[in-house]
């Protein structure tokens with residue numbers, strides 16, 4: 001199959017995180033949904049642009065880190081006198097659930113994204129987890145007819161901005177959320193019932209992430225699931241969901257067609273990036289990830305799947 005290099009435009013938070021897991025504490029480190037998605041996508045994609053916002057506290061060398069991965073940072077706005085988005089979370093003893101201890105929106109509250117002309121016809125647009133009004137603003141600026149739009153979100157935005165979120169979802173081709181979020185959004189416990197309700201909201205395709213149980217994709221006719229990669233050394237699950245989306249979008253950008261089959265394949269690559277992500281605090285492991293490491297795990301995963 002001939003390879004494509006589709007342009008992937010990503011929005012999400014570029015943040016500082018402070019994470020506590022049963023394996024220790026991270027201290028203040030770089031995180032954010034946009035950070036994880038872009039780094040994961042850059043393992044596969046050749047043309048990645050990140051649109052986000054930071055405060056004075058974000059250092060030039062940290063922006064250079066993105067650039068060293070060929071991620072276009074021209075649309076990362078620095079707001080002077082503001083701090084970057086800050087999130088502090090603590091995982092419970094089995095790593096399955098986490099409590100958000102602090103969410104400080106900071107610069108995100110003043111963010112008014114401006115999509116540059118060179119990104120308006122991006123073939124893949126990833127609306128990562130951040131304020132739905134920002135997701136909508138980015139969507140309104142792109143040439144929607146040329147783009148495949150993927151949306152991720154979380155309970156925080158369902159609690160605070162449900163109406164705007166529903167509007168953003170209505171303009172989306174594929175939504176990627178976890179099982180708890182799917183239940184909160186639809187009041188349905190069963191995944192297929194939740195997916196059916198989401199189809200009525202707009203998206204034609206739904207992917208539900210199930211943590212260490214893997215992920216499942218639905219369209220109106222078919223469903224398909226894959227397990228998670230069996231990780232030996234779980235340190236910090238933060239960003240796994242974002243890496244799944246980023247890896248998926250990055251791999252999809254190399255495919256000729258965007259359809260159920262290429263999405264199924266892309267889910268495998270998203271899963272493999274996520275498996276590396278959870279093996280260290282923050283985004284370090286993903287930052288240093290290359291395609292040959294992915295290929296190694298692909299072989300192991302194939303054997304595991306039988």
Ligand code: AMP
Pocket residue numbers: 013015016017031032033086087103129130131154156157237238239240241242243
């Ligand atoms: P995940 O573990 O995939 O949910 O992603 C965790 C990342 O999302 C962390 O790096 C946080 O900085 C970021 N994050 C946490 N809460 C929010 C929020 N409400 N909006 C956007 N990003 C967030």
